[in-house]
Amino acid sequence: MAYKKFRGDYLFTGTALLDSNHVLVTNEDGAIKDIAPIDEAGEGVQIFEGILSPGFINCHCHLELSHMKGLIREHTGLVPFILTILKQRHATEEEIYEAMQQADEAMFQAGIAAVGDISNNALSFAQKQKSKLQYYNFIEVSGFSPAIAQMRFETALNVYNTFKTHFPNHTSLVPHAPYSVSKELFGLIDNIENNPLSSVHNQETPDENTFFLTGEGQFNLLYETIGIEIKPFYKPSSKTSLQTVLPLISKPKKLLLVHNTFTSQSDIDKLKTLSQVQQAIFCLCVNANLYIENKLPPIDLFLQNNCDIVLGTDSLASNHQLSILSEMITITQKFPHIPLTSILQWATSNGAKALGLDDKLGSFVVGKKPGIVNIIKLTKEGNLTKDSKSVRVL
Ligand SMILES: [Zn+2]
Known part of the structure; x- marks a missing residue:
């Protein structure tokens, strides 16, 4: 099975905001497989600016x-x-x-x-x-x-x-x-x-x-x-x-x-x-x-x-x-x-x-299929601005 891997400046799990050292791993069909530390995530990680969030x-x-x-x-x-x-x-x-x-x-x-x-x-x-x-x-x-x-x-x-x-x-x-x-x-x-x-x-x-x-x-x-x-x-x-x-x-x-x-x-x-x-x-x-x-x-x-x-x-x-x-x-x-x-x-x-x-x-929990949204155009501290945008990734 091929996995998809996603890494943002921030990863919001549904309850916690993690930093960029975390990689979200999903199955081909978008089902959540894991949240892995960056050094264990392996090849093929897609990189995103901003926050990755569940739908x-x-x-x-x-x-x-x-x-x-x-x-x-x-x-x-x-x-x-x-x-x-x-x-x-x-x-x-x-x-x-x-x-x-x-x-x-x-x-x-x-x-x-x-x-x-x-x-x-x-x-x-x-x-x-x-x-x-x-x-x-x-x-x-x-x-x-x-x-x-x-x-x-x-x-x-x-x-x-x-x-x-x-x-x-x-x-x-x-x-x-x-x-x-x-x-x-x-x-x-x-x-x-x-x-x-x-x-x-x-x-x-x-x-x-x-x-x-x-x-x-x-x-x-x-x-x-x-x-x-x-x-x-x-x-x-x-x-x-x-x-x-x-x-x-x-x-x-x-x-x-x-x-x-x-x-x-x-x-x-x-x-x-x-x-x-x-x-x-x-x-x-x-x-x-x-x-x-x-x-x-x-x-x-x-x-x-x-x-x-x-x-x-x-x-x-x-x-x-x-x-x-x-x-x-x-x-x-x-x-x-x-x-x-x-x-x-x-x-x-x-x-x-x-x-x-x-x-x-609603959350990046193993087995769920919440979709992935990318929130971009944040402040330096990672907060929303009036120009922030949300784009569907998956
Ligand atoms: Zn109403």
């Missing part, structure tokens, strides 16, 4: 919105953003298919190995079946009026069953967000069998908490605009949005909380009381947060609390690119005290674990 894991994306790139202006705030999505998400099927295919290929080329992807319909199913990326499919349901809970649930269940045929272990049925899913619909989702990983958009705007704490704020405008009279069924809970809905997402063993821009210590304390039965994972989508709200999540607070962190790009409706490296660059620039090793781990092994894909992906 990145994008834990939050909406492939089916790829045709909306550049359509929505930045810094509108979440509610105007959602209203524009609802108005403008329609396009011809050809446009949608073409944009998804391009976005999927761009993610692969930029070193992404797997994607946790939100689907509101089955339009992305064909692309995902033929993709070189691994997909974990979050079939998303929304509907704030209790009257439509059953109908929305059944529609989503059809999409879920379609995805299950090809991705039996990598498909979940999930709620969209606390403000867009009725208690009744949460109940239907929570009751389905074998749905161990869930995901929910969480605290992306301050108005989300306000809506649950006092009943005020922009979400009233959202429901007025789309013609839903919420008074007959909606009462504020006097708790944050997250603390209001946590009891309604009781069955999943793992819960991916996406965005968390306005998550507080008291929310984290509440999650800690549940940690014996449910693992909360904080998915950061910093470029989308800057795009929509021009705010960043309290990453230092998550670090102080030892939270599990992963990264996502969100969709091309709220991001200029679907690049995990871009997310890492933004975090490095806005939070320069966070070590690169931590950020790389969020982007690789943490993401793979979160999506249950760590049997193959």
Whole structure:
């Protein structure tokens, strides 16, 4: 068997950043064989500038919105953003298919190995079946009026069953967000069998908490605009949005909380009381947060609390690119005290674990096939710069 050998200025294993004295050895098919000291690696070592890393894991994306790139202006705030999505998400099927295919290929080329992807319909199913990326499919349901809970649930269940045929272990049925899913619909989702990983958009705007704490704020405008009279069924809970809905997402063993821009210590304390039965994972989508709200999540607070962190790009409706490296660059620039090793781990092994894909992906461990990404254009000290690039090697 012929081996392939790779040596960079740095080798990130998925958990540790090693120096250039280490050589990554793979089988012909890319399966990890060894990490060998340079003097034992023998002939035929390919040399790379910069960092060699396992393929990145994008834990939050909406492939089916790829045709909306550049359509929505930045810094509108979440509610105007959602209203524009609802108005403008329609396009011809050809446009949608073409944009998804391009976005999927761009993610692969930029070193992404797997994607946790939100689907509101089955339009992305064909692309995902033929993709070189691994997909974990979050079939998303929304509907704030209790009257439509059953109908929305059944529609989503059809999409879920379609995805299950090809991705039996990598498909979940999930709620969209606390403000867009009725208690009744949460109940239907929570009751389905074998749905161990869930995901929910969480605290992306301050108005989300306000809506649950006092009943005020922009979400009233959202429901007025789309013609839903919420008074007959909606009462504020006097708790944050997250603390209001946590009891309604009781069955999943793992819960991916996406965005968390306005998550507080008291929310984290509440999650800690549940940690014996449910693992909360904080998915950061910093470029989308800057795009929509021009705010960043309290990453230092998550670090102080030892939270599990992963990264996502969100969709091309709220991001200029679907690049995990871009997310890492933004975090490095806005939070320069966070070590690169931590950020790389969020982007690789943490993401793979979160999506249950760590049997193959996320780290250079013997037998896995995580892909290899080369990160170039670093500072002298080996840190990311705004010009850093990620290129797929394998
Ligand atoms: Zn999203």
